[in-house]
Amino acid sequence: MDETADTARVIIRPPLAWGFAVIAGLALNWLVRLPFLPADLPLGWLGVMVFVLALALVAWAIVTITAAGSNVPTNLPTTTIVERGPYRFTRNPIYLGMFLGLIGLAIAFDSLWLLMTLIPFALVIRYGVVAREESYLERKFGDLYRGYRSRVRRWL
Secondary structure (H helix, E strand, O other), X not given: OOOOOOOOOOOOOXXXXXXXXXXXXXXXXXXXXXXXXXXXXXXXXXXXXXXXXXXXXHHHHHHHHHHOOOOOOOOOOOOOOOOOHHHHOOOOHHHHHHHHHHHHHHHHOOOHHHHHOHHHHHHHHHHHHHHHHHHHHHHHHOHHHHHHHHHOOOOO
């Protein structure tokens, strides 16, 4: 990794990783259906509610970071450490929203495959994205980031 680059140099853009997880889960579900929830639950509504909650969290995080004057895409420099909005509770609200969104889709489609794609997706995000972002932010912001990291949990 180029230590002088002003980006985290993540291994994949997170929305692409999320899209791949969704497509893989839906394709596998189409090939071999694996339901995992009781049929008498209102799965569509429950899944939609979780997905909308996830979407709201992602939107809140994007609005907050944009209003602070920083960039959302991982291929652009981070300009400031944001500690308002959802960033008061988690250092990674967008990725947390992506996890919840995948869970919401798994519930709505009653697809164990979609739920299982959460595992490789989470590993890619944790080790291929978040670890690189944390290293980048510590290099770039030093004590300011270390202080934020000590006050706010990575996930929840």
